[in-house]
Amino acid sequence: MLACVLLPPTGTLPSGELLRRLFTVSPRVELDGEVAFLEDAGLQRLHGGPSGLFAAIRRALHPHAPRGLALASNRWTAEVAARYMGRPVTVHVGEEALFLSRLPLTALPLESKLALRLLPLGLETLGDFASLPVAAVERRYGREGVALHRLARGVDPRGLLPAREPAQRSLARVLDEPASQLQPLRPALEELVARLTGALAQEGLGVLVLRLIALLDAALPDDDVAVPEDAGPAPRAACWELSLPAPEERAPLLAELLVARIEAAPPGRAVAALRVAAPQVGRLAVHQNALFGELQRDEARRQEALARLASVLGPAALPRPRLLRDHRLEERWTASDEQVAPERAGVPRAGGPVLRVLRPPEEVVPLLAGGTLVGLRRGRRELLVARLSGPRRLCGGWWAQPWERDEYEVVTGDGSQLRVGHDTRAHRWLLLAEAD
Amino acid sequence: MVRLPPTPDSGCFSALRSGLPPLPTGWPALDAALGGGWPGGELSELSGQGRSTLAQAAVRMAQCAGQPVAWIDGPGTFCPATANLDLARLVLVAPGGDDWSAAVVRAAAGRPARRARPRRRALLAADLLLRSRAFGLLVLDLPDERPPLSAWFRLARQARAAQTVLLALTGREPVAGSAAALTLLGAQRHADAPRWALPPRPALELAVLRRRGAAGGGVLVLDAAALATAVAKGD
Numbered sequence: 001m002l003a004c005v006l007l008p009p010t011g012t013l014p015s016g017e018l019l020r021r022l023f024t025v026s027p028r029v030e031l032d033g034e035v036a037f038l039e040d041a042g043l044q045r046l047h048g049g050p051s052g053l054f055a056a057i058r059r060a061l062h063p064h065a066p067r068g069l070a071l072a073s074n075r076w077t078a079e080v081a082a083r084y085m086g087r088p089v090t091v092h093v094g095e096e097a098l099f100l101s102r103l104p105l106t107a108l109p110l111e112s113k114l115a116l117r118l119l120p121l122g123l124e125t126l127g128d129f130a131s132l133p134v135a136a137v138e139r140r141y142g143r144e145g146v147a148l149h150r151l152a153r154g155v156d157p158r159g160l161l162p163a164r165e166p167a168q169r170s171l172a173r174v175l176d177e178p179a180s181q182l183q184p185l186r187p188a189l190e191e192l193v194a195r196l197t198g199a200l201a202q203e204g205l206g207v208l209v210l211r212l213i214a215l216l217d218a219a220l221p222d223d224d225v226a227v228p229e230d231a232g233p234a235p236r237a238a239c240w241e242l243s244l245p246a247p248e249e250r251a252p253l254l255a256e257l258l259v260a261r262i263e264a265a266p267p268g269r270a271v272a273a274l275r276v277a278a279p280q281v282g283r284l285a286v287h288q289n290a291l292f293g294e295l296q297r298d299e300a301r302r303q304e305a306l307a308r309l310a311s312v313l314g315p316a317a318l319p320r321p322r323l324l325r326d327h328r329l330e331e332r333w334t335a336s337d338e339q340v341a342p343e344r345a346g347v348p349r350a351g352g353p354v355l356r357v358l359r360p361p362e363e364v365v366p367l368l369a370g371g372t373l374v375g376l377r378r379g380r381r382e383l384l385v386a387r388l389s390g391p392r393r394l395c396g397g398w399w400a401q402p403w404e405r406d407e408y409e410v411v412t413g414d415g416s417q418l419r420v421g422h423d424t425r426a427h428r429w430l431l432l433a434e435a436d
Numbered sequence: 437m438v439r440l441p442p443t444p445d446s447g448c449f450s451a452l453r454s455g456l457p458p459l460p461t462g463w464p465a466l467d468a469a470l471g472g473g474w475p476g477g478e479l480s481e482l483s484g485q486g487r488s489t490l491a492q493a494a495v496r497m498a499q500c501a502g503q504p505v506a507w508i509d510g511p512g513t514f515c516p517a518t519a520n521l522d523l524a525r526l527v528l529v530a531p532g533g534d535d536w537s538a539a540v541v542r543a544a545a546g547r548p549a550r551r552a553r554p555r556r557r558a559l560l561a562a563d564l565l566l567r568s569r570a571f572g573l574l575v576l577d578l579p580d581e582r583p584p585l586s587a588w589f590r591l592a593r594q595a596r597a598a599q600t601v602l603l604a605l606t607g608r609e610p611v612a613g614s615a616a617a618l619t620l621l622g623a624q625r626h627a628d629a630p631r632w633a634l635p636p637r638p639a640l641e642l643a644v645l646r647r648r649g650a651a652g653g654g655v656l657v658l659d660a661a662a663l664a665t666a667v668a669k670g671d
Contacts, residue, residue: 305568332517
């Protein structure tokens with residue numbers, strides 16, 4: 001179930017603050033303009049049913065009040081219920097159509113042209129519209145009408161796009177005992193760096209500048225575990241900084257670089273607490289072959305992969321196309337085992353439709369009416385011809401194996417464009433290609 | 437066209453994990469709708485009609501950008517003669533093998549063509565080529581079958597590691613589920629004309645079923661004839 005919240009008027013709460021408050025109610029929240037959606041799956045025991053959930057939302061938004069609240073099985077129903085009902089409402093699963101049937105037709109997201117066609121028909125409520133037969137709606141209003149009809153029946157397949165909690169840019173940890181050597185310091189440092197880079201990587205970010213601040217032992221007040229955000233000039237803390245040429249997410253690498261910096265400039269006293277901060281971050285790129293660089297396409301690796309593929313699937317799995325001159329589509333190219341020079345490989349014909357050519361052609365059963373092709377039966381599917389062009393007579397091979405064929409361009413009822421041939425010698429109908 | 441209630445666009449593909457630049461599709465309108473083109477280092481699924489047109493345009497764009505390209509022809513329907521691609525720079529993989537002559541013999545005998553488990557071999561080929569990390573674009577054309585979801589997730593993960601744009605051409609319905617960062621469903625739309633007239637190039641109507649990091653929904657109509665002109669000029 002999804003809860004829809006009509007948010008307080010714009011400007012009363014910034015979106016970051018809204019998200020932070022709503023995350024206290026549910027871990028899956030989506031902000032959509034003036035509306036927020038919350039998923040309540042698994043939260044029944046926490047909130048105690050719909051009324052408890054509504055109360056939790058109100059508490060989270062306090063002192064501001066939501067302008068509408070509703071709970072339903074999908075986004076559309078929940079949003080309409082929140083907008084049109086003056087009180088919090090729950091639409092149970094299976095009751096969407098019944099609930100929506102009383103609401104006015106203007107609740108639908110109607111485009112003006114379609115609205116002009118629907119409203120004069122005397123349809124006043126969503127129930128009136130939902131009671132129309134789907135086939136009739138599709139015939140008269142097309143796909144738009146069908147989509148609206150589904151909404152009127154309370155069917156909306158769109159799910160929730162949950163927002164992410166903003167990643168922390170700074171993490172701190174107080175050590176159990178002050179560390180005067182590097183070895184006991186290392187696990188805490190690695191853990192902090194791993195947590196920080198992991199949180200950033202979830203947002204697709206990597207570290208550009210990484211700062212390590214160590215609070216030194218003598219400077220740590222007894223009951224104060226707070227670590228300063230910025231080391232500044234204070235002598236009780238030590239600071240190291242890494243500047244990276246590209247956003248980086250690999251925690252072990254970053255921890256190793258920080259350790260190297262500490263070794264180069266030791267703090268001089270035992271370390272009592274650590275803070276790792278990423279003041280500058282950048283969009284993450286994937287690095288594979290180099291320490292800081294883009295992946296290079298390696299010709300040797302490509303050849304090795306193709307050789308391996310040929311050994312696994314057989315050399316015939318890597319055909320080198322060589323174009324031929326032939327009227328028949330299926331004979332216009334052949335697979336050559338040899339490496340074909342580009343000038344000998346042939347140049348494809350430009351500008352034509354992209355075809356899927358069946359090699360060999362598939363035999364189909366024609367449906368004829370008065371000698372005219374009105375349909376095709378392909379396996380169990382029956383395709384009705386909506387448009388037909390042809391025939392175009394092709395023949396050849398009289399010197400060896402004569403062949404003769406009438407070719408048609410066919411558009412079927414589902415919009416597919418097919419090329420169909422009638423082998424006049426063998427009296428067979430063949431499906432040659434499909435425009436795709 | 438239906439306008440569904442607005443949903444937030446949270447940076448679209450810029451929020452994807454790979455963070456790689458997208459590969460242009462060839463249609464400015466589609467590029468704009470997808471945040472620059474096919475998401476880099478991600479699996480995109482194209483199903484329905486017009487998927488070959490989209491994939492071949494992507495191959496052309498990748499070839500113009502100097503990226504190595506492979507096309508795995510699972511159903512065995514790829515036609516180099518009408519493809520309008522630089523064949524010398526295209527690695528064509530036929531997982532069904534070169535059984536053309538055997539298929540002709542079987543067809544002449546009235547028996548259906550037989551291919552040796554093309555789906556499994558196609559997935560195997562895709563896996564192997566992605567692991568080489570040597571291709572900028574990989575087109576995986578699958579026969580009308582439904583591979584397991586685990587295979588899709590494996591391929592998506594490898595595409596991300598290899599920084600390869602992986603375009604999967606599936607049948608009438610999408611099958612890759614949430615492994616795909618982008619799922620498009622195409623339908624050809626023919627202009628009104630007499631029943632006997634030669635069918636003109638249809639427009640391509642694309643429905644965005646899934647976009648990782650942004651809301652799905654929405655329909656885009658593309659002019660395939662304009663694309664053919666643009667691609668032929670090498671734009």
